[in-house]
Amino acid sequence: MAVSSSDVLIGQGRPNAAGLRRDQLFERWTLLALTAPALLLVLITMIIPVGWLFWLSFLADDGSLSLEHYRRMIEQPSYGRTFLITFEVSLLTTAICIMLGYPLAYVLSQLPRRIANLCMIAVLLPFWTSLLVRTYAWLVLLQRQGLINAWGINLGLWDEPLALVHNLNGTLIGMVHIMLPFLILPVYGNMRALDRDLLKAAANLGASPTRAFWLVFFPLTLPGLLAGTLIVFILCLGFYVTPAVLGGGKVIMVSNRIANDIELFFNWGAASALGVVLLILTLLFIALAARLVRLDRMLGGGPG
Amino acid sequence: MSWLDEPASETQIPHRSRLWLYVLAALVLTFLVVPTLIVVPMSFSGSQYLEFPPRQWSLRWYESYFASSSWMQATVTSFKAGALTSLVATPLGTMAAYGIFLSRSRWTVLLYVILITPIIVPVILVGIAVFYAYVRLSLVNTLIGIVLAHSMLAIPIVMLIVTSALKSFDMNQELVARSLGANRLKAFLSVTLPQIRFAVITSAILAFLTSFDEVIVAMFVSGGENSTLTRNMFTALRDQIDPTIASISTIMIVVSSLLLAVSQFFGRSRKD
Numbered sequence: 001m002a003v004s005s006s007d008v009l010i011g012q013g014r015p016n017a018a019g020l021r022r023d024q025l026f027e028r029w030t031l032l033a034l035t036a037p038a039l040l041l042v043l044i045t046m047i048i049p050v051g052w053l054f055w056l057s058f059l060a061d062d063g064s065l066s067l068e069h070y071r072r073m074i075e076q077p078s079y080g081r082t083f084l085i086t087f088e089v090s091l092l093t094t095a096i097c098i099m100l101g102y103p104l105a106y107v108l109s110q111l112p113r114r115i116a117n118l119c120m121i122a123v124l125l126p127f128w129t130s131l132l133v134r135t136y137a138w139l140v141l142l143q144r145q146g147l148i149n150a151w152g153i154n155l156g157l158w159d160e161p162l163a164l165v166h167n168l169n170g171t172l173i174g175m176v177h178i179m180l181p182f183l184i185l186p187v188y189g190n191m192r193a194l195d196r197d198l199l200k201a202a203a204n205l206g207a208s209p210t211r212a213f214w215l216v217f218f219p220l221t222l223p224g225l226l227a228g229t230l231i232v233f234i235l236c237l238g239f240y241v242t243p244a245v246l247g248g249g250k251v252i253m254v255s256n257r258i259a260n261d262i263e264l265f266f267n268w269g270a271a272s273a274l275g276v277v278l279l280i281l282t283l284l285f286i287a288l289a290a291r292l293v294r295l296d297r298m299l300g301g302g303p304g
Numbered sequence: 305m306s307w308l309d310e311p312a313s314e315t316q317i318p319h320r321s322r323l324w325l326y327v328l329a330a331l332v333l334t335f336l337v338v339p340t341l342i343v344v345p346m347s348f349s350g351s352q353y354l355e356f357p358p359r360q361w362s363l364r365w366y367e368s369y370f371a372s373s374s375w376m377q378a379t380v381t382s383f384k385a386g387a388l389t390s391l392v393a394t395p396l397g398t399m400a401a402y403g404i405f406l407s408r409s410r411w412t413v414l415l416y417v418i419l420i421t422p423i424i425v426p427v428i429l430v431g432i433a434v435f436y437a438y439v440r441l442s443l444v445n446t447l448i449g450i451v452l453a454h455s456m457l458a459i460p461i462v463m464l465i466v467t468s469a470l471k472s473f474d475m476n477q478e479l480v481a482r483s484l485g486a487n488r489l490k491a492f493l494s495v496t497l498p499q500i501r502f503a504v505i506t507s508a509i510l511a512f513l514t515s516f517d518e519v520i521v522a523m524f525v526s527g528g529e530n531s532t533l534t535r536n537m538f539t540a541l542r543d544q545i546d547p548t549i550a551s552i553s554t555i556m557i558v559v560s561s562l563l564l565a566v567s568q569f570f571g572r573s574r575k576d
Contacts, residue, residue, distance in 0.1 A: 034403030038396040045456040049433035107329035128560045130517040133553040137339045199314035209317035238426030255428035275429040
């Protein structure tokens, strides 16, 4: 077993230089070799197949090189609608998450630690339950004879059962439910970390509570809010399960269209081209996010 | 002077002026928790449809779950896939995290980015890519295929958790062990690993859950007798609302909560 360079650095003369260099090289390659099995797995099951699909998206049905699949995406209005609805759903989900998540994070950040931590369990609970289970729960609650409609009619809030699911409403409710923790966590962390004496100073200098909030507190929470907003939006772009189940075939986002192309039409070229566009969109927004906020604030794992 | 008139925060706003905020916060918390948990009592409903609160309690939906051989087979597949994914992804991810963390080669950034891609690329693209590859490798509908794909998805999660644990670990301890004659493997196993074991256990649990909860990749590459639970649930959900799924959901909530409790237990003992 070779001895590592750092063990024998002191008190050695020149004669050992070659040996040291050899050991260092050996050390470096041993460390890099440790990543080999994981690398191999990711390459074989993902990178290479994705590259393959990338190539496939530039092939016409007869096997010749062409931009047919991309051209169709521009020419057929149905593709435009798919992208439009994807952005619409993602933007609406993000906006609702901000409106619900920011106030909750604000209240939590002012509670005593112990109580706030207890409430944070409630925020994190959805993280720990299967996406499918939560989607199913909403399906049960929102259907025509579901709990929400039954209660609403019993309480006299509305007369006819509302169409809450198998449409855009259901999709939005389900997606907001899944995405809220991703917004709350960075915002809450940001709010906890900022210096509250600044607010005291503002009040001391005569600012009304509203003024102090908008002029001092809110701008200081923007980094967390931006990080949360971007991660929610990026994750929304690739959603599949929730629109598939709660959208009832009416909300076809890019992911759903890709799956349909494969499952119903076996059209690998079209599916790949859409996949490539979706990937590029995602990467563009990640690059934008990387410029705007510290990325480590965003990396916290994600659902599907 | 009542509580309502006391200042609520540093801005000196009284509680009275922001009662709406408390109501909104309580509603959002309810929104986050209740829908998931309400499935639990509903799964014990005795009637044909799911009710809340159930007019009569029964275990009929659990009976129909345990009596169904296809649901049972899917459950076994899911547990097997989860356990094997955990067994594959945890060591692979830990090794990779350790290697990347310690080596100062300029390739490490590239390596890190490659290994983290499974959580960056949209899952649907991963799904069809894996499917495309598996058709050629004859891995469609096999357990090993599911395990490999799920391990690929879990590796970034393991790496993120283990790397953050390594950052707070003092590597000089390993150098000491090695200067005392231990080789790198022995130094890692007897000095480093025991100190980052909570992160490793947490990542093993998350790797299990990643596989156990995964829908989209499983939808493409699992099938036949190797269908996973989530795949069958998803297919069933697209057709009609089968109350049996409420009982399965309850069981999945219990599994996740138990694992959460285990990881919390380990996480807490780190602080003591």
